[in-house]
Amino acid sequence: MSNRRARVSRITEDEMNDLILKLQALLPDSSSMVSASKIVKETCNYLKKLHKEVDDLSERLSQLLASGAITSTDADAIRTLLRQ
Amino acid sequence: MKIAKNSHTNPTSIKTRFALRFLRAIDNLNNNNNISPPLNSADRRKRFRAIRTAAYASMASAVGPNKAWSRAMLRKIRNRTKEMIKPRTRRGAVRGSTNPRNELGLGQEKELRELVPGGEAMDFRRLLNETGHYIQCLRAQVQVMRKILHYSST
Numbered sequence: 331m332s333n334r335r336a337r338v339s340r341i342t343e344d345e346m347n348d349l350i351l352k353l354q355a356l357l358p359d360s361s362s363m364v365s366a367s368k369i370v371k372e373t374c375n376y377l378k379k380l381h382k383e384v385d386d387l388s389e390r391l392s393q394l395l396a397s398g399a400i401t402s403t404d405a406d407a408i409r410t411l412l413r414q
Numbered sequence: 415m416k417i418a419k420n421s422h423t424n425p426t427s428i429k430t431r432f433a434l435r436f437l438r439a440i441d442n443l444n445n446n447n448n449i450s451p452p453l454n455s456a457d458r459r460k461r462f463r464a465i466r467t468a469a470y471a472s473m474a475s476a477v478g479p480n481k482a483w484s485r486a487m488l489r490k491i492r493n494r495t496k497e498m499i500k501p502r503t504r505r506g507a508v509r510g511s512t513n514p515r516n517e518l519g520l521g522q523e524k525e526l527r528e529l530v531p532g533g534e535a536m537d538f539r540r541l542l543n544e545t546g547h548y549i550q551c552l553r554a555q556v557q558v559m560r561k562i563l564h565y566s567s568t
Contacts, residue, residue: 356546373549384470392462
């Protein structure tokens, strides 16, 4: 991506719409969104939701770790299962 | 195990790459904490943070250096670790020299930039692209973490 600054970086409306639509396709329940700013807003909400899920899952995994429920042998078993 | 060339876009491969790294990280945490389970809240919080950081680091590492968000994520984690070892007295964040044009003219764009790693310095086109990829990886990360939780608690 050389000379990025040399090129005019103003995004065209078509390009913007195209990228926003791609983003919309990734969001759950996105059929009712019609404006770019609404889609960006919903994207932010979705990202916050995903971050929170990672927090929750990390908390639960950490409790399992503390109780000794996850051992090295379990990890190997999980690795094998995931490979299938 | 064959790793696909476009592994950062192939969902199955990214899950496997993430899972293997994350499980390795959990193994390391297990081995480093062979003492009795921590009972005070400070230790519990530390453990939670370690797992969460391991999750994000494993995903960023699985994605590799071809995405700005994964590079920014790994940089942030590395810098945070350095800060923990040698705490600095001045804790101001370093701002990038470029101030990207506010394309939508509204607050949402600013918030999006704050939610996507490395988002502050990207132009809007790149921000939207990186966001899409970041969302797909976060979803994969959540799915794998759920699976590990499921397997470990039965």
